[in-house]
Amino acid sequence: MSLAAQVLETHPTAQGGPNRDALAKCVEECFTCAQVCTSCADACLSEPNIAEMTKCVRSALDCADICDTTGRVLSRQTSTDTNVVRSVLEACAAACKACGDECERHATMHEHCRICAEACRRCEQACRDLLASLA
Amino acid sequence: MSLAAQVLETHPTAQGGPNRDALAKCVEECFTCAQVCTSCADACLSEPNIAEMTKCVRSALDCADICDTTGRVLSRQTSTDTNVVRSVLEACAAACKACGDECERHATMHEHCRICAEACRRCEQACRDLLASLA
Amino acid sequence: MSLAAQVLETHPTAQGGPNRDALAKCVEECFTCAQVCTSCADACLSEPNIAEMTKCVRSALDCADICDTTGRVLSRQTSTDTNVVRSVLEACAAACKACGDECERHATMHEHCRICAEACRRCEQACRDLLASLA
Amino acid sequence: MSLAAQVLETHPTAQGGPNRDALAKCVEECFTCAQVCTSCADACLSEPNIAEMTKCVRSALDCADICDTTGRVLSRQTSTDTNVVRSVLEACAAACKACGDECERHATMHEHCRICAEACRRCEQACRDLLASLA
Numbered sequence: 028m029s030l031a032a033q034v035l036e037t038h039p040t041a042q043g044g045p046n047r048d049a050l051a052k053c054v055e056e057c058f059t060c061a062q063v064c065t066s067c068a069d070a071c072l073s074e075p076n077i078a079e080m081t082k083c084v085r086s087a088l089d090c091a092d093i094c095d096t097t098g099r100v101l102s103r104q105t106s107t108d109t110n111v112v113r114s115v116l117e118a119c120a121a122a123c124k125a126c127g128d129e130c131e132r133h134a135t136m137h138e139h140c141r142i143c144a145e146a147c148r149r150c151e152q153a154c155r156d157l158l159a160s161l162a
Numbered sequence: 163m164s165l166a167a168q169v170l171e172t173h174p175t176a177q178g179g180p181n182r183d184a185l186a187k188c189v190e191e192c193f194t195c196a197q198v199c200t201s202c203a204d205a206c207l208s209e210p211n212i213a214e215m216t217k218c219v220r221s222a223l224d225c226a227d228i229c230d231t232t233g234r235v236l237s238r239q240t241s242t243d244t245n246v247v248r249s250v251l252e253a254c255a256a257a258c259k260a261c262g263d264e265c266e267r268h269a270t271m272h273e274h275c276r277i278c279a280e281a282c283r284r285c286e287q288a289c290r291d292l293l294a295s296l297a
Numbered sequence: 298m299s300l301a302a303q304v305l306e307t308h309p310t311a312q313g314g315p316n317r318d319a320l321a322k323c324v325e326e327c328f329t330c331a332q333v334c335t336s337c338a339d340a341c342l343s344e345p346n347i348a349e350m351t352k353c354v355r356s357a358l359d360c361a362d363i364c365d366t367t368g369r370v371l372s373r374q375t376s377t378d379t380n381v382v383r384s385v386l387e388a389c390a391a392a393c394k395a396c397g398d399e400c401e402r403h404a405t406m407h408e409h410c411r412i413c414a415e416a417c418r419r420c421e422q423a424c425r426d427l428l429a430s431l432a
Numbered sequence: 433m434s435l436a437a438q439v440l441e442t443h444p445t446a447q448g449g450p451n452r453d454a455l456a457k458c459v460e461e462c463f464t465c466a467q468v469c470t471s472c473a474d475a476c477l478s479e480p481n482i483a484e485m486t487k488c489v490r491s492a493l494d495c496a497d498i499c500d501t502t503g504r505v506l507s508r509q510t511s512t513d514t515n516v517v518r519s520v521l522e523a524c525a526a527a528c529k530a531c532g533d534e535c536e537r538h539a540t541m542h543e544h545c546r547i548c549a550e551a552c553r554r555c556e557q558a559c560r561d562l563l564a565s566l567a
Contacts, residue, residue, distance in 0.1 A: 030464055030551055034548065037475065037543040059435055061463070062463050065508070069509060070442065070444060073510045082240070088338075089234075093231055095500065096227040098467060098470075103470070104474060105216055108260045115253045117253070139443065166332050169332075169333045173343065174343040174344055175343050193331070194300055194328075201372040204374060205308045207486045212482055212483055219477055223493075233335075272307075274307040281300055358508065359505050362500075362505060369494075376490050380530065381527050381530050384527075392520075
């Protein structure tokens with residue numbers, strides 16, 4: 028079990044059930060996606076065809092920031108405001124969709140874009156699964 | 163004019179019109195609110211009645227992170243994805259509403275909560291104004 | 298007085314003296330520099346000569362992240378660890394120096410780089426002043 | 433291999449050698465530690481003895497922010513400024529040391545503090561190993 032899953036499980040208010048697994052999964056995907064998007068944005072900067080990659084850099088920077096914040100909000104379980112959690116998850120799914128679509132266009136040319144698209148798809152799905160489990 | 167407004171104005175894709183002012187205003191309120199919420203969460207930690215302030219700390223930490231990310235996304239103007247911008251603004255307005263409501267409950271007891279509620283109200287309004295101007 | 302200065306002043310542990318002013322000044326410069334660097338990195342992305350601006354983008358993204366974190370650490374006053382504060386201020390001064398130097402090279406060509414260099418110089422100075430007042 | 437290690441390896445400027453492994457390791461520990469510290473700070477907030485945990489919350493919030501920024505700076509490899517990298521790694525090691533020491537004091541009482549201390553020790557070590565490999 029990852030340290031993220033372990034620490035979430037030891038929270039004084041932690042509960043069992045399907046939500047717990049969806050939460051731990053989503054937290055992990057958010058932090059992974061934040062790292063991968065930061066790395067991919069920078070890798071694009073070093074590509075010879077940077078002039079064609081500027082939209083990709085921008086969507087990856089947005090996605091990194093939004094995933095980072097979403098992972099932080101989800102890591103907190105004290106007096107959770109479901110309305111805030113829901114709207115953050117919607118924003119994260121939207122950012123992952125946008126970045127995943129853009130990176131996919133460059134996936135055959137740049138391996139970092141292929142990996143980034145994969146991280147975005149996984150994170151988007153984890154956000155949608157968690158949203159569904161909150162319904 | 164603030165440095166934030168100046169730098170936004172010198173972006174190669176910057177345009178005039180009402181959106182520009184709503185954008186600069188919202189960026190400034192997001193960064194101010196991120197700072198004030200970070201400070202208020204920590205001030206609450208040092209209060210003798212911290213046991214009654216834990217919900218306030220949590221909502222301020224969420225609000226700080228979301229305002230920070232929203233201010234960053236709005237500061238970018240290259241190949242903007244309106245769908246992402248919109249969902250981030252919705253999340254920011256929700257977080258500012260939640261933190262503003264909670265801080266207001268402690269405003270007569272803690273001056274930092276009164277100031278934080280003010281920053282949250284301003285930022286929420288700036289997000290809603292920008293959302294309206296994007297419609 | 299800015300909201301940042303006000304909220305810092307209402308912290309339960311706030312003290313008077315020269316440190317207080319140096320602290321409030323540094324917090325404000327860190328958040329301003331984080332915004333301006335985020336904006337400048339993105340403005341560079343939209344420039345026709347982006348291929349020559351990649352080092353500038355990278356130094357601005359680093360500087361934005363480090364200023365952001367430094368502004369957050371300084372906004373907290375509960376049980377401060379001077380060793381941590383000092384090392385963060387050193388990192389922030391180094392990042393502002395690096396980004397200020399790089400932006401200055403493009404200041405006559407790109408107005409956003411001129412503004413960003415100014416924000417970096419101010420923030421670097423505020424970090425060094427605060428470091429001196431902690432000595 | 434983690435997605436973080438994969439994406440770092442596909443950077444156009446990526447090189448082999450011992451630095452590459454120390455870099456990937458440090459990036460992973462920084463993002464893990466940022467998540468665990470965020471979670472531990474919030475878990476402390478929900479503990480009945482929160483009044484005795486305020487220093488722990490503060491050191492964990494600082495450590496989360498600094499690890500997050502360090503993980504981002506290290507994820508970038510375009511035109512790296514070794515001086516900036518070095519000073520950020522020093523700040524990260526200092527924050528991990530401070531938070532690890534504080535969490536260790538509560539490790540027998542709070543399992544989340546035990547896990548957080550472990551994440552901080554690992555991250556501090558990874559920063560020091562990377563600093564040594566840069567020498």
